[in-house]
Amino acid sequence: MIIAVDGPAASGKGTIAKALARHYNLPHLDTGLLYRAVAATVRRLELDPSKEADAVAACGFDELTLADPVLRSDEIGQLASVVSAHPLVRAALLQRQKRFAHQEGGAILDGRDIGTVIAPDADAKLFVKATPQVRARRRHNELQARGSSLSFDRVLADIRARDQRDSARSTAPLIQAADAATLDTSFLSIDASVNKAIEIVEARVALKRRG
Ligand SMILES: Nc1ncnc2c1ncn2[C@@H]1O[C@H](COP(=O)(O)OP(=O)(O)O)[C@@H](O)[C@H]1O
């Protein structure tokens, strides 16, 4: 079974994808980490994220970078949305994600373009969303717990800028797949969101079986 989980920043898609992976005992890939690793490598090598050739040069990042906590920072999130808009960066990371999605036994991936580009054939697709204020509150809390002193207003502005960049790019923009179920987590606890996600997956799978 392939499950695609997409949505904007801090909507809860990673939390849901990890919980679904545990529930269904499937491997999980946080595809945002790949773009964050490119961004961190661009920064480390002092390249220009707005130049496609520079960003492409960073796509051969060291695999150890994926475990670096710096990837979770707000600054790297912003840079990731700059490098991810380059079509050649997306092309460089495409096969790795497609292979992961289509491995034997199935997989769960979360990101922006899983249901539309990486696995349009997914058995279940979720589009996780929440209001910008709720998402900024969650991300602000998360960043504070990691020692960041960014203000709530700054985190909200950054989330809005990233939403805009991710939705406006021409290659694989952040857009809900026509056959994805919407899951608005604005007023749901983590447990309630995960339960709702499992319900959606079960309903999708039952529908597929019937027909
Ligand atoms: N339904 C929820 N209610 C409250 N906090 C949540 C909820 N879902 C996720 N979170 C918290 O919000 C933050 C962002 O969630 P995450 O799953 O990383 O989002 P995304 O992967 O969409 O960026 C995390 O700190 C997570 O624990």
Ligand SMILES: Nc1ccn([C@@H]2O[C@H](COP(=O)(O)OP(=O)(O)O)[C@@H](O)[C@H]2O)c(=O)n1
């Ligand atoms: N499948 C994906 C995943 C992430 N991304 C980009 O990578 C950035 C960081 O993604 P992320 O999923 O780690 O970010 P959060 O939603 O966790 O804040 C996004 O803002 C997108 O620009 C993408 O373009 N396509």
